[in-house]
Amino acid sequence: xxxxxxxxxxxxxxxxxxxxxxxxxxxxxxxxxxxxxxxxxxxxxxxxxxxxxxxxxxxxxxxxxxxxxxxxxxxxxxxxxxxxxxxxxxxxxxxxxxxxxxxxxxxxxxxxxxxxxxxxxx
Amino acid sequence: xxxxxxxxxxxxxxxxxxxxxxxxxxxxxxxxxxxxxxxxxxxxxxxxxxxxxxxxxxxxxxxxxxxxxxxxxxxxxxxxxxxxxxxxxxxxxxxxxxxxxxxxxxxxxxxxxxxxxxxxxxxxxxxxxxxxxxxxxxxxxxxxxxx
Numbered sequence: 152x153x154x155x156x157x158x159x160x161x162x163x164x165x166x167x168x169x170x171x172x173x174x175x176x177x178x179x180x181x182x183x184x185x186x187x188x189x190x191x192x193x194x195x196x197x198x199x200x201x202x203x204x205x206x207x208x209x210x211x212x213x214x215x216x217x218x219x220x221x222x223x224x225x226x227x228x229x230x231x232x233x234x235x236x237x238x239x240x241x242x243x244x245x246x247x248x249x250x251x252x253x254x255x256x257x258x259x260x261x262x263x264x265x266x267x268x269x270x271x272x273x
Numbered sequence: 274x275x276x277x278x279x280x281x282x283x284x285x286x287x288x289x290x291x292x293x294x295x296x297x298x299x300x301x302x303x304x305x306x307x308x309x310x311x312x313x314x315x316x317x318x319x320x321x322x323x324x325x326x327x328x329x330x331x332x333x334x335x336x337x338x339x340x341x342x343x344x345x346x347x348x349x350x351x352x353x354x355x356x357x358x359x360x361x362x363x364x365x366x367x368x369x370x371x372x373x374x375x376x377x378x379x380x381x382x383x384x385x386x387x388x389x390x391x392x393x394x395x396x397x398x399x400x401x402x403x404x405x406x407x408x409x410x411x412x413x414x415x416x417x418x419x420x
Binding site for chain 1: 296299300303304306307310311314315317318321322
């Protein structure tokens with residue numbers, strides 16, 4: 152992981168999460184805005200996957216458990232996909248809230264991943 | 274009728290049922306799914322990396338993960354059978370988080386390694402403690418045969 156990138160991702164995920172949750176609680180069904188925000192979070196996660204795979208080749212190694220890191224990352228990658236699928240099947244205000252929930256959960260997972268990469272096992 | 278407004282209706286693929294599921298129900302299902310994913314991931318890593326360190330704790334973690342998965346499925350499905358399964362799994366989880374939570378405080382040596390139920394689910398924002406309570410409340414409200 153690259154620290155500044157991880158923090159930027161966390162910020163995007165939190166903002167997307169708050170946006171979607173807010174939109175949903177105000178009765179909005181999934182739109183390009185909420186789906187787009189979630190898609191952005193997913194895109195950044197996929198970029199993170201590439202970064203994580205490439206990092207050890209540049210001497211940037213995780214200090215903690217690689218298995219745990221990737222379990223978190225793969226789970227995180229699945230979340231926006233699951234939430235977006237739900238939102239496509241059922242276009243209600245609650246699907247928007249769930250999009251938000253998925254983004255917030257991704258933010259938490261990214262934070263854990265950062266801990267695992269930088270301080271766990273030291 | 275409950276008089277509650279809900280703009281959401283469940284669209285089942287077979288179209289035979291058109292049950293009204295409230296927003297709380299959806300959020301409940303989503304959070305249960307998330308917890309199931311988290312518990313499964315955690316359990317997978319624990320067993321793969323260090324099963325010998327705490328076989329009892331980690332086996333319990335694996336069992337909890339399976340129960341969460343079944344509970345999530347049971348909440349999604351309709352029908353009396355799944356309704357009972359939902360009660361049993363959610364009840365089991367509540368029992369688990371209370372018993373293991375208490376034990377982990379009273380006998381910390383037994384639970385050195387984190388499980389999803391340690392210290393009443395503190396490691397997961399106490400969601401494992403609150404969620405079954407919410408789940409049971411929701412199930413009680415939509416007992417089959419009630420309006």
